[in-house]
Amino acid sequence: MSYLTNPFAVPTPPGAEPTGAAAPVQTQPAQRQPSAIAPDHDGDDSSSEPGPAARAPRQHREQQHSPGALPTQASAPDATGHPGETPNAAAPEEAAETPESPGVPEGSETGAEPDSVAGAGEAEAEANPPAIPLTAPRDGVPEVVQEEHALMAAAQALRAGTGPLAVDAERASGYRYGQRAYLVQLRREGAGTWLIDPVGCPDLSPISEATADVEWILHAATQDLPCLREVGMVPHSLFDTELGARLAGLPRVGLAAVIEHYLGYSLAKEHSAVDWSTRPLPEPWLRYATLDVELLAELREATREDLARQGKLEWALEEFAALTHFSGPPVRVDPWRRTSGLHKMRSRRAIAVIRELWYARDDIARQRDISPGRILPDATLLAIGQATPSTPEQLTKVSTQKAVRRHQREWLAAVQRAAELPEEQLPVTSLPSDGPPPQRAWADRDPIAAARLTQARAELMQFAEDRHVPVENLLTPDLLRRVLWNPPGTDEAVIDTALQAGGARAWQRGIAAPIIARACRDHA
Template structure:
């Protein structure tokens, strides 16, 4: 039995394995969780219903489990189309942000309460858009710090609590109205056991001496400012690496921006308007006319003449741009070059990186946690590319802090990195 399996077995024994009114399988196999404890709550979609939820959750006790469902791949943007909550004394609630687009009153009622989320960084942006932001949180996905090899919600609930969550509706179109009952059941079950899971994981993190590490990670997530808008988002078009010439880059930009305007106006995912592969095909081919464009992959028989005309117009705009208005090649990324080039560019830096990676890997294995949780690979690369002039614990710790490492990470990795870097000096 692996360390993670022993941990999970111990947790199931000490926590009782989930809802108090359920019986764990006598043969030790995971038990399907088919219904929320109090049934599927009604969907709240008006001011009166929201006021009742706010009052109930304000009167509840303990942390609050929070989840959100988006319509990624179906709608434009990443807005929330359903918010699920559960708290002791309040039960579970399902809120429709289409009918209740401002949940700031709920956010205020939960101010100072610990929120439990799974993969918090995925849900926080869409929750902030509707007025909800935690002052403190517990992210059950970061249970990877306790050595669990699979940290998806279903995997964690199964290994820690002994229950199987039905995950068949994770990628459906949550903008659908009315939402089908099976989807609502799935959504309610996503928060059904989050409090139980949080309590079990807190005990395990504490047992392993990692609870303070986790708290530092949670605080960093809760206090992180919203990500700024990406500069030149068209440069992230899939397949962009094939586009070398500036005129071709201009075609990608024009097609991407045209697609984005159409997708935003129609409120559909940009990929449903025109695929990235089709954009790149047009950029590489620089078609002379609509007929040539229609022969390219992605512009076939299903596309009407009006659509072809609008894409051809975008291509023509790019072809007509003067040289001084063509996009420049992508800016040189900040930080070190790709590691594969280090041996040629700076053999000493390559040696430092090899030694540092080995040291971090060994330490992570000894601490029973993923390397990326111990310290980000980017931080290690930056340190090895431009190490401090004096390889001492204080200077290395200062450099790590400058790259955003948490205090617990600095404490753990500084000694092994100093040793590894000094050995290659």
């Protein structure tokens, strides 16, 4: 595959004289030809207060990369959610209504900039040159592994490689029921990139066994680890570039933003929300999937250097070690309570109707392997629950959606089951909480506890601001409230024990325990 743009060449800085012909791009011929299969995701692009890394010029490309070639892959360190997205298209039967795209505001006319402003802009542009588009993998797009013999060849190649293993997975969030992987991308120095189809190869444990002593590199690991575990891939050590960037204080931590910040390349994300269960996967999707792991090794090295420079590397290594045990979020009690608009149902009987409709929709979605929201959106469930129809005619007056007519027997049966429930079997309006009351009620319920919380939060926020790290990464808000509402004592060691029982890591306890103990002593 030829490059549309050379993604690995370093542009001549503005004002600099060219020194001669650029070195040729160092590429290896693709050993596997393109096939037709393809990708989905990226870390959540959330924000935090920008730190030194966020404000520093993009120098890693110029300092670390030789012209025309990527740097050598770094060796493994000495130690250590895809949220469903709105799909691009839907079958007419299951498609839910989607809001119109927000309009693009018209640009306003501006006059010429003052010389001082223009000069500042030129200086900034020179310090931060435009990102280089990354349009094609250096080795081309590999053939997708779909059979057992090819999987064993991939395992052998990856075992013989060197350095850490870049890992990514693509799911069909918003299209299919569940969060299974539909494509797994792997890259390791000396082994190249491998795209594996978990539908054709549902057991990827040979890959896990071949790389058992190898550090994995993932971006937003909590999104991919559960679906990778389902296919037999479990890491023994890992480096999460999304979490690392968050701890380093970057204001945006999506994969494209972090690659641009540290390495100076722009990575297109136009295929992040496609239906990865599609077969065959189109070649542009496969190219996108290949590029998702193309620079993870270089990104890991740059992120690690930044964390070490800020004195945060040990924090990150503790977090990464904890992630190796992550198997997914805890199972929710009464998952139907997440139905949008449930608060509008005032009576226990009305809530029971929504519960029965939710489980009916979930059963249909599971049987057809379709995302529940594509069967019926929550708004339609709510409308049926409010109308409580008892006949097909009454049901069609609520909604004319095809899925309402197609599965009318299930919807009417759900409404009927709720109507026949004895009073003592109706769900409660809300589940009892095992934690402290909402923060807004603290001042009335326990003013001293409220004062403890105010003081501790202020100190933690100041620490977070000074060290350029999101305050929620220092300690989860829920654990902070639990300890401060009913503190086990005022001694720092006792507070440390309570934080450890709540899941706080050693580095978090070292920061939070003295702050919490002081607040408890000041407001005993």
